[in-house]
Amino acid sequence: MVVLGADAPPFGLSGVHQGQVKEFRLADYRGRWVALFFYPEDFSFICPTEVIGFQKGYQEFQALGCEVLGISSDPLETHRAWVKELGGIDYPLLSDPTKEVCRRYRALDEGTGRAVRATYIIDPEGLVQYGVFSHKNVGRSVEETLRVLKALQTGRQCPEGWRPGGPTVEPG
């Protein structure tokens, strides 16, 4: 089970990345930050804004030493068609057909059998440092994820509404 400040539950899933199907293991990202986001399904009229949002922010995530991974329970073929439909996505979309990873990350809506909108930030040591859930009708803010990532990377205490470059406090 996922716990803040503890090891992120390990996983290995197949995913689509730049037209190729590859195996992705969380352990392979040790030493880098990871923004892990779960979303309900491909070919939805609600989700694409988020998948596209992470695509737009992807360069910035990369510049901050952070990988982006998207996960839903859709099969790989659907992921591949969806990526094509969206005009190409630079980060991997992972497929979790058994929903085991979604469940381990408390990101499964048992009622619909789909992933909920959950986002996690995992630090280079593989520890969960941030997690947020959103109602299915409300898309997440990629900008907010970037803001939190930058705040975490300061290693200092950041007050409410902190903006990059703003004052921070030495952890006591």
Place this chain on the structure above:
Amino acid sequence: MGLPSNPANGGMDSLAAKRERIQRKGRIREVVFGMQDGLITTVGFVAGLHGATADNTLVLLGGFVELLAGAFSMAAGGYLSTKAEREVLEREVLEERRRFQEEPYLAHDDLRKALEEEGLSKERAYRIVKLLQEGEEAFFKTFQEKVLGLGDTEIRQPLIDALVLGLSFAVGAFIPLLPYLLFSEFTSLWVAVVLSGLSLFGVGAAKAYLAEKRFFRSGLEFFAIAMGAAAVGYLFGLLLPGR
């Protein structure tokens, strides 16, 4: 208003004509209900009045008043109930349209899911919704049918329903009265009862035929109901201090 079929398209009706034909067939419910009610009420009423007075003029007078009152009551009831139903459904559709205008992507997603439930793959359902988005009205009509389960045929016309119900009642009610215009006191009641019984058998059989059920059994059922109504009416009339 049957439009002539067009030989150029293989004798197929135009879409509007096809829809109208189905809509008209759907009114069989009103016709059967109106006629059966007209027949049963009037045969019972006439038998009762006959039992009490044995006077053809009185039976005719009373019978026609009952026919008019019954037909009007049926029409009014039909009008009000259809109007109420229509208002509820229209409100529902209006509310959905407002939601659709505020958050179209939710409606898009609902339609995509509905199409998936009908067996299309996620990707194909998505593409169909994408195509439908090119015409707002086309999209909303499809949404209305697939997601809300409300075709335009389901939203009924109160005035037409009222007219069909009232007229069917009047036609049904006229049948037991007809013998009183033609025969003497002695024969009119029996002719009226038999004629009503046969007509109800016909209504029952026709309904069963349209619904593809056993028409003889359904006809008998209706026939027995007519006989029962006439018997109860006549016996009750005998008990009244009319003669």
